[in-house]
Amino acid sequence: MKEMLLGMKTEWMVMAILLAVLLFRLGRGLAQSTLLSLVQLLLLLSTALSLTGDSTTPLFGGMYLNGPLAAFQKSVLLFAAWMISLLFSDWQRESSHLSEYLILLLSSLLGMCFMVSSGNLLMLYLSLELATIPMAAAANLDLGRKRSSEGAMKLILSSAFSSGVLLFGISWVYGTTGSLDFGVIAKGIDGSPLQTLAFMFLFAAFAFKMSAVPFHLWTADVYQGSPMPVTAYLSVVSKGSMAFVLVNLLHGMFRSMSGAWYHLLMVVVLATLVVGNLFALRQQDIKRFLAFSSIAQVGFILLGMTGVRPLGPSAVTYFVLIYILSNLAAFGVAALVSARTGIEDIPSYKGLAKSNPFLAWMMALSLFSLAGIPPTAGFFAKMFLIVEGAWQGDYWFVVAAAINIAVSLYYYMRIVRLLFSEPEKSIPTLVPAPSERLGLLVCAVGMVLAGLLSWIYDHISTLN
């Protein structure tokens, strides 16, 4: 019983917050802003608690596994959820459906926590569904906008399809190995054609969720249609958790067929980088822009998975953490501007530095970090993935991938230049709310220090 409580403490905490919100909703006893502050506080508290102590006993007969790295990955997801609750307080406070939004997001978070800890394909499938279905409902929360419903529709259809593909792959894995347990399957993997096909189905499902090319088509429309916090959640938390699970599967269960998936991954990496970059070049809408740039970032995450050695999972976890900090800062600024002025197109950001120096610098810093420019942490995170990708010795492949950094520099810098150009356009001086200011500052400190100082990476490395 004690193991049940302590081993799953992160999940218990998320569930407790979820129930609290539900109870308050039923009792109608709290003002919007009080409820939001309470959730912010509870999320921070549970992030901190989730970092303490760890119990590694498998639960439910191996369905639920909790290693130190998985525990840390869940803390990262909780941290991201806390940052989202801080950064998007404008939208959240004014939303007429705050409790529904919180409940949906927290259930999805709960699903992701279970997913990261799953030790059985059945568990993986169930938690994945718990993680994605609430997001489709949340994408629809801007009830007045048609685009929001359109995005939600696209998200639910593509998730349903990819879940079907996943289930199909799972059934083949079960058929060839006779088990759903990760450990047993790993022993039964021999790279037979049927298993290769099964792997491709599984991988396709993950590629869908992470919006890797050629399964990315839903991304831009869904991002553009969804409310800003939901977009941010889909873009960082959802992708991050998928990356955690995928690297775990590739380096664990499917390790013995790495020769087969390495080449598959090469193709997907290059396609994802090139397509993400080329589309990002021409976007005029800030959300669509961030959508395509995040596709390109997924390309780098997959690149880091290609080297099969223990450094891979550390590099991916570190990258996801840095990516959360960088991308959320960009989303945070965009959300603030959008909530106060309704502006979402990039040319209108011209001269933001004049009217809002703080926001402009935060945006610039996050774009530097996304582009991988030192001294920001994004540089280190990306370099580790590239060094890891080069481990197999296919340098032409890594060169082709790394050239994309030069391409991406063009569109990231285009926006930075715009921010500091004159004369300024229509955005008036905006005063961020205290929670938004705090969130942006946490991102900024993280982006500047998490790379120059190696503590965070070293910590991740000791967990693995």
Added chain:
Amino acid sequence: MNLTAILAIPTLTLLAVLLVPRARQARWAALAGAVAQLAASLWLLVHFREARSSGDSGFLFQWQHAWYADWNIQFHLGVDGISVAMILLTALVVVAGVLVSWEEERMSKTFFGLLTLLGLGAYGFFCSLDLFAMFFFLEVAVVPKFLLIALWGSGRKEYSANKLAIMLMGASVAILMGIIALMYSAPGGQWSFDMLHIAGWEIPADTQTTIFALIFIGFGVFTALFPFHTWVPDGHSSAPTAGSMFLAGISMKLGGYGCLRAAVWLLPKGAVAYGDTIVVLSVVAILYGAFVTLMQTDLKYINAYSSVSHCGFVLLGIGMLTKAAVAGAVLQMVSHGLMTALFFAVIGMVYARTHTRQVSEMGGLMRAMPFIAVLMFLAGLSSLGLPGLSGFVAEMSIFVGGWERGTNFHQAATMLAAMSIVVTAVYVLRAIGATMMGPLRQEAHSSLTDAAWYERVAALVLTAGMLAMGLAPEWLNELVGPDAAAIADRLAAP
């Protein structure tokens, strides 16, 4: 001498520039920091000479700190004579660059912050002994260049800034691949980015040649290796004055130093294999750059194309692979850094007064601004290699080193390169004559003022460096010579 000071001072300067309460105070913070950096570099020079004269050799004042152990990355600092010369050059150019931008009022905090950051990247680059840390600092210096040109530039600034950023980032990718491949080529899986370790490895010749090509081309782009020089004229001419000075005086030297340190020193067999190719490309750059300069009518373009020609000498010295030539390459980097920075500073001063950079619209400016005219003469004469100024020492050393190789090919290349001096004399003297001498071409120019105090100080700092190098070349030779010889010895070339 603790080398961390060389990095700590610019870092503190950067913080001070960003944190001062009023925008107009940023320039004072930047200047104070720049002077402190110059003092620290001089201090480093003195201590380095002391240590060397007491018999220490190799890399001195080493400082090591574990950074990312998983990835074999550490923060390893250390300097030899070549690095000290480069650090000194950087410090001089930073002081001058801050001073000539004294009246920059638009977003001055950001402007001086970017200048300081660029300088910080260069200092770190020159004293890193770990390839990854070196690459890190190289990249630190790229984005400030882009923003300086894109935001404070003139003319086709967006085009130039993008071209520069994309070419330099592409080059960085080549360098990155080179250093990762080098790291993984460790014998027995003893991976390391540490150059002192790598220098001791036995790397097979074919691996060396492949990696050498990647690293050398990558750094070559930074220092205008033909045919990858095309960002130079656009970048230099669109940049603000201090930006051009930093580009020519510091940024192009990152490339030359990188070619020497990361490519030639670590991969001697690769250098021997590609030496003649480098000679051919650099002779093409020298002559092509000189002849293209002849046709330019814009002062900044004249100086930018002449930089292509002059940086060709750096690569020529490296490609010749002899002690004197390699030492000459380093001297040429210092010399070109100083005189081109001075030239760009003068062009900036002239432009600020006449609002034109076209040679044909000026004339007789010496009557209105004698001080500036004298500076232009000094920079020009150094550029055409007049004895007594820095250019002569460097080019002479390269020619001697090239001739020493003894083969017809190398002697012919040396002669061809030497012939460019005639062309240089033509364009330099023509430009100075047309702008400074003769009667005043425009009446309005008679009322122009001469250099202000900050411009005078900036120019004097650079001129002092040029004269010190030209009149007493021994001290720089003593500084650079032994370490250039150490590099050339590894080449085992004839």
